[in-house]
Amino acid sequence: MTLILFNKPYDVLSQFTDRGTEGSARRTLSHFIDVPGIYPAGRLDLDSEGLLLLTDDGRLQARIADPAFKLPKTYLVQVEGVITDTALAALRRGVRLKDGPTRPAEAEAIADPQLWPRDPPIRVRKSIPDCWISLTIREGRNRQVRRMTAAVGFPTLRLVRWRVGDWTLDGLSPGEWQCRPA
Incomplete structure (x- = not known):
């Protein structure tokens, strides 16, 4: 194997x-x-x-x-704006998307993970801050993480899957x- x-x-x-x-x-x-x-x-x-x-x-x-x-998949997600406790709580409960509600996720704000530079770089707006979250889901719908962060008001700028299971x-x-x- x-x-x-x-x-x-x-x-x-x-x-x-x-x-x-x-x-x-x-x-x-x-x-x-x-x-x-x-x-x-x-x-x-x-x-x-x-x-x-x-x-x-x-x-x-x-x-x-x-x-x-239900194998857990953990993503490091750079979002536009500074994530709020309310938005994190909504992600933890599960959010409603057009194709139905998501399962509850593990979500927390994290420090910048200092990843490799992306080529091309993400778009940066000087007037709008950004931050990083760690999001662990146990399902895998099309563009799910991006749709989840957008549903709570924080569009995804960069998405890196860090872990699948172990x-x-x-x-x-x-x-x-x-x-x-x-």
């Missing part, structure tokens, strides 16, 4: 081929990883960064990706990967 932890950079597709428009030159997993027979266990949006797990084991892939297993991004720079025990 192979399990690969990959630090997906910003603007990289979470798949090995680009099925987009003809002639598109978007970067994919194949630009970074040349290991046959592995597949992503879950996804990260093009504009999200961080931990992506890949495996050749179908059962492990299902356990990681299927929301029924696996973390510790020691991996953007674009780097390593095999780990499952």
Whole structure:
């Protein structure tokens, strides 16, 4: 069984081929990883960064990706504005999105995690501060974290998945990967 932890950079597709428009030159997993027979266990949006797990084991892939297993996923989220206790409490209770309420999340304000610089950098507004939160969810709807922070009035500027279950991004720079025990 192979399990690969990959630090997906910003603007990289979470798949090995680009099925987009003809002639598109978007970067994919194949630009970074040349290991046959592995597949992503879950996804990260093009504009999200961080931990992506890949495996050749179908059962492990299902356990990681299927929301029924409620595997915790922790994100470091830079939001526009200074997060309030009220907004954090709403995230902890679960928020209502267009596709229904979310499960309760773990949410807390954190100090700037001093991550690698993003390329391109986030948009910065001199008149509007920003801050970081740690958000742990146990489901995985499309663009869920971004929609949750927006629902409580704090749009996401940068989104980095730091942890999935017991696996973390510790020691991996953007674009780097390593095999780990499952």
